[in-house]
Amino acid sequence: MALVLNEEQVMLRDAAAGFLKEKATVAHLRALRDAGDATGFSPDVWAEMAEMGWAGIAIDEQFGGLGYGYTGLGLVLEQAGRNLSASPLQSTVLVAASVINELASAGxxxxxxxxxxxxQALVSLALQEGPHHAPERTQTSAVRDxxxxxxxxxxxxxxxxxxAAQFIVIARTSGSAGDTAGLSALLxxxxxxxxxxEPRAMVDSRGSGALGLADVRVPAANLLGGExxxxxGLSRALDIANIGLAAELLGLSAEAFERTVEYLKERKQFGRIIGTFQGLQHRAAELFAELELARSIVLAALQAVDAGQEDLSLIASAAKAKLCEVAQRATNEGIQMHGGIxxxxxxxxxxxxKRARVVQHTFGDYNYHLDRFAQANGY
Amino acid sequence: MSDLETFRQETRAWLEENCPETMRTPVKSFEDIYNGGRNPEVDHPDQVVWCERMAAKGWTVPMWPKEYGGAALSKEENKILAQEMAAIGARRALDSFGISMLGPALLEFGNEEQKKEHLTKIARGEIRWCQGYSEPNAGSDLASLATKAEDKGDHYLINGQKIWTSYADKADWIFCLVRTDNTGTKHEGISFVLFDMDQPGVTVKPIKLISGNSPFCETFFDDARAEKKNLVGEEGKGWTIAKYLLTHEREMISGMGAAPRKSLGQHAVDIIGADAGGRLASPVLRQNLAQYQLDTLVFGYTMARVGDEAKAGQGLGAASSIFKYYGTELNKRRNELNLAVFGERALGWDGDAYDGGTLTRDWLRSKGNSIEGGTSEVQLNVISKRVLGLPDA
Structure with missing residues (x-):
């Protein structure tokens, strides 16, 4: 498949850019944070996004979605990354819908x-238990009764x-921590x-929380997939989720970079625009190169999902590892080159x-995915 | 059957009949490639036969117009020819700076007489060309070149020195940047001329590199003669042609880091071993290898993306500005990792035990990648100014 966007995708991207730049900006995120809003996003703005079909962008038409595929969702996520737009696009549309799509029965x-x-339905995946992403170490138990x-x-x-109105809880129905067999998904x-x-305030000011499950009883019909x-199926859904998060990191990194370059053209020290200093120019040019690379792997990975590529693990880990690296560098340089302000x-x-580090960590960071990439390559 | 399918069948049949068995083996190194010229280096007589047969078909330069020795193939046909050659492992019959560099420049900027005269000889491998660009005091700052061309009516008299002239000791003619005017800015007054190296005013001295090989030369001009009819483009407007050619050169150099079939990581496992989980037993090396492999993969996608964008009519994106810089830096990283993975085997200088020191010499040679054709630092300057719009000091 050619690594270019088609006309429909370009229109979707531009529409998303226009809407988010007006309705869900960094200033809006700041206002939500300062209001101490645990929800972390504006339900009114989310309703408008849903009206435009974004909540079903990657969901098949037979289930009420637009069927635009993950490339379409990725373009919206990239724009959300640029504006740090707070919404359930990640939790529900990218992650939960993908898990359901991979594991659930037709009914x-x-x-x-x-x-x-x-x-209308907000669903979120409850997976992580410790300080790090490690699905096979899941200890939460589910016992048939x-x-x-x-x-x-x-x-x-x-x-x-x-x-969220519902959670997809990953629990162990057999085996012990470390086993990939014995994991089950329950609604x-x-x-x-x-x-x-328990709502928890995180560094990115987005809605987040911890779940305590004390003998929670759910009907067996809530089991998604086989016991x-x-x-x-979860691994594939997480590969897709990581590719979507890479798209968000791409937008976030590109925006941080562009803002930084603009600042280099304005700020004066020693009687000169600081952007004339070669020490800064070369760091900016290197970062530009890395961002171009990042853009390519994100598009290639999104297209791999839409093409139904059987094993996504290599390209998903490549995309997430690369974008973690680039986002870390772009945001660190962003602070450093802005100086005190x-x-x-x-x-x-x-x-x-702040947002970058949370997205980087979610479902495995640079170290996790570079390790997985090496394994997928046989070493 | 579609026209293209017919072309494929005919091509396959012709190659089967005409490509000598000995030319169906991969070339071992750059030195094995047939470059033609008045005194060609011939390792095997079939090289000459193969080149003559291909040239007669116009297939040494398949996409050039027929009147200049090509076959006027379309992109699709050219791709089919390449695929069919690859299918039987056929080598390229001829490769030269004439084909990859001067040819495209002449097609773009040459007059009819120049094209007829020089392109056909390039296509048949009769004349081997070298490029006279860099000078001792004009490296990264190429436009400050000083080799002087004095107007003598029907010809120019040329005096000065070039350096890093690739294979000047083996070339018959040179395409050369000279200064015809000193009065304007340094970019003005540069002219692009062609002349024969076989004349008393031209002296060539090979330069021995840290790799032990001598692919480059110093070239001296002492009253060398260039005919006026061999001035390409207008007098004083040679910088435009030079820039056009530099782009070609940068693309060539950035493409040099092609990944071998077996990954370095797998070589590393063979040599160093793996733990019970299959991970390379040297965790620090493993991380370096993975990061290199990741960047190589992602760089490949970027070259593909830029190509696809150009095909889709979106023009040559800003991403193309990173190719030379990133490709050469990757190639240097790969060569350093070769040393890390192969250890002692990548430190041999000569002899069969070390395959003639190939790994070692390739590693040393790779250091030049980020210097020749515009240093990495110059590439970063170009990106910061032209792409990012950062101001000059």
Whole structure:
């Protein structure tokens, strides 16, 4: 497939850029943060996004989506990254819908996906338990009891936890920490008995929370996929999620970089525009090269998802590792080249580094994915 | 059958009949490639046969017009020819700076007489060319070149010195940047002339590199003669042609880092071993290898993307400005990793035990990649000024 956008995709990108630049900017994120809003996004803006079809952008038409594929969703996520737009695009549309798509039965998809595509159902994946992404180390347990499963454990870094109506909880139905077999995915309502949702303030000011599951009882029909067989479908969904997060990091990094270059053209020291200093010019030019590389791998990875490529692990880890590296460099240079003003809360550049680190960490950081990339290559 | 399918069948049949068996083996190194010329270096007589047969078809320069020795193939036909040659492992019959560099420049800037005279000889491998660009005091700052061309009516008298002239000791003619005027800015007054190296006013001295090889020369002009009819483009407007050619050269150099079939990581596992989980037993080397391989993969996608964007009519994107810089830096990294992976085997200088010191010499040679054709630092200057719009000091 040619590594270019088609006309429809260019229009979608431009529409997303126009809307988000007006309705969901860094200034809006700051206002949400300062208001102490646990939800972390504006439901009104989200309703408008849903109206434009974004909630169902990658969902098949038979389930009420637009069927534009992940390349389309990636373009919107890239623009969301540029503006640091807060919304459930990541938690629900990118992650939860992908997990459902990979694991759920046809009947379950018919029940779940149309609500997501309409922007009404907010669903979030509850996966991580410790300080690092390690799905196979899951300890949260689910025990079959008659017609129910009884779930116990703790989850952290659950995106949009304060506003989600349902969670997809990854739990162990057999085996022990470290085994890929024995993992199951269970749908849990936010108001289920024994479930505590604790909002947690994170550095990026987005909605997030921890779940406490104390003998939470859910009907066996809430099991997505086969009991103990979630790992492979979950891995593919996480590959897709990481490719989508790479697209967000691309937009975030490009924006931080462009703002920084503009600053280099304005700021004067020693009687000169600091952008005339070769020490800064070469660092900016190197970063430009890295961003061009980043753009290529993100597009290639999104297209691989849409082409139905069987094993996404190599390209997903390549995309996430590369974008973690580039985002880290772009945001660090962003602060450094802005100098003192870059350290202030008043300036917006700091918001980019905060969001970047959360996205980098989510579902595996640079170290995790470079390691996985090497393994996928046989060493 | 479509026209292209017919072309493919005919091409396949012709290659099967005409490509000598000995030319269906991969070339071992750059030195094995047949370059033609008045005194060609011939390792095997079939090289000459193969070149003559291909030249008769116009297939040494398949996309050039027929009147200049080409076959006027379309892009699609040219691709089919390449695929069919690859299918039987056929070598390129002829490669030279005439084909890759001077030819495209003459097609763009030459007059009819120059094209007829020089292009046909390039296509048949009769004349081997070298490029006279850099001078001892005009390296990165090429436009400050000082080799002087004095107007003598029907010819120029040329005095001065070039350096880093690739294979000047083997070339018959030179395409050369000379100064015809000293009065304007340094970019003005540069002219692009062609002349025969076989004359008393031209002296060539090979330069021995740290790799032990001598692909470059110093070239001295002492009252050398260039006919006026061999001035390409207008007098004083040679810088435009020089820039055009530099772009070609940069593309060539950035393409030199082609990845070998077996990955370095897999070589490393063979040599160093792996742990129970299959991870290379040297974790620090493993990280360096993975980062290199990741960047190579992503750079490949970037070259593909820029190509696809150009095909889609979106022009040559800003991304193309990074090719020379990034490609050569990657190639240097790969060569350093060769040393790290192969260890002692990549430190041999000569002899069969070290395959003639190939790894070692390639490593040393790679250091020049980020110097020749515009240093990495110059590339970064270009990106910061032309792409990012950062101001001059």
């Amino acid at each position: 379950q998809k018919e029940r779940l996906l149309p609500g997501i595509a309409a922007g 008659g017609e129910d499963y009884v779930i116990s454990g703790c989850k952290v870094l659950v995106m949009d936890a304060p506003s 849990v309502d936010a108001d289920a008995g024994g479930l505590t949702v 103990g067989e979630a790992y492979s 870059g350290m202030t809360d008043e300036h917006e550049i700091g918001f980019f580094i």
